[in-house]
Amino acid sequence: MKKQLRLMTMMGFVVLVASITVSYAQQPEKKLGWSLSAQTYTFNRFSFFEAVDKTLEAGLNSVEAYPGQKLGGGMEGAMDYKMDAAQRKAILRALKKKKVKLCAFGVVNGNTEEEWKQIFQFAKAMGIKVINSEPDEKFMPLIGQLANQYKIKLGIHNHPQPSHYWDPKVVLAAVAKANSPYVGGCADVGHWVRSGLDPLECLKQYEGHLVSLHFKDLSEKSREGHDVHWGTGVCNVEGLIAELKRQGFKGNLSAEYEYNWENNVGDVAESVKNFRAILTQ
Secondary structure (H helix, E strand, C coil), X not given: XXXXXXXXXXXXXEEEEEEEECCHHHCHHHHHCEEEEEXXXXXXXXXXXXXXXXXXXXXXXXXXXXXXXXXXXXXXXXXXXXXXHHHHHHHHHHHHHHCCEEEEEECCCCCCHHHHXXXXXXHHHHCCCEEEECCCHHHHHHHHHHHHHHCCEEEEECCCCCCCCCCHHHHHHHHHHHCCCCEEEEEEHHHHHHCCCCHHHXXXXXXXXXXXXXXXXXXXXXCCCCECCCCCCCCCHHHHHHXXXXXXXXXXXXXXXXXCHHXXXXXXXXXXXXXXXXXXX
C-alpha cells in the first residue's frame, strides 16, 4: 500500500492531500481469482464514501455496498437500487476517481417480481458482479432466470438461527430451485459459528455452489462471539482458506467486521494483513 501526495485547490489555497493506492503485487488473493473487499456495513456509522475511504486505509480497493447507507461525498440520498441513472453515474465517477470497485451489493431482497428485476438492472448498470440476498424461496425460479439473463451471480446469505437460511441444507435446497449456475451460497462464516455450526464443514457442503463470502473471525463459539482479527479467533481461518483453495473458488470475499464500530479501520487492516500472510505461507 502506498501513500501518494497530490495537489488540490481548496478555497483558493493549494494543499497536499494523501491518497492511498493498493498495488496488484500487494494483493496475493488476486492470483487465486479472489477479490478481497470491504462490506461497507463494517463502517455503518459513517457514510458510503467515508466507508470507501476507510476501505482504502485498510489496504483494500473494492467494496460490497449495502442498501440504505447514506451516500455522503457531497451527494444526497442513500445507497438504493431504485436510484435514478444520474445518481448511479455520479457514484461510479466518484469511485473511479478513488480507484475503488463496487463489486457486490447486499444483503438486499425484492418483495415483488418488479423489484427483483430492478435489483438486477441496478447491478448491471453499476458493474456489480454479485448480489447477496436472503430471498423468499417463491422467487427462486425468477431469480435464476434473471441471473442467467444478466449473467450476474446471486449468493444466498445466512444469518444465525432462527433465521430461515441459517442451515446450509436450506440454502442448497433453495439454490436448486433457481436452476442456474449463477445462483449459489454467500457463506457468512461467522454466522455459522453463532449458529453452533462448524464453518469448515459448512463450507465443504457448498462445494460447486459457492458464490461469495462474508468473512469473519470470532472471539468464541457462541451467539455472543464478537469479531476479532482474522486468524486469532475460533473460525479456523487457515482451514477455511485451505478449503477455498481446494475447491478452486473464484469470487469475492467481503470483510465484515462488526465490532469496535467507531474505530475499526485498524482491525480490518490487521485482518487483511493476517489473511494475506496466510496466503503467502
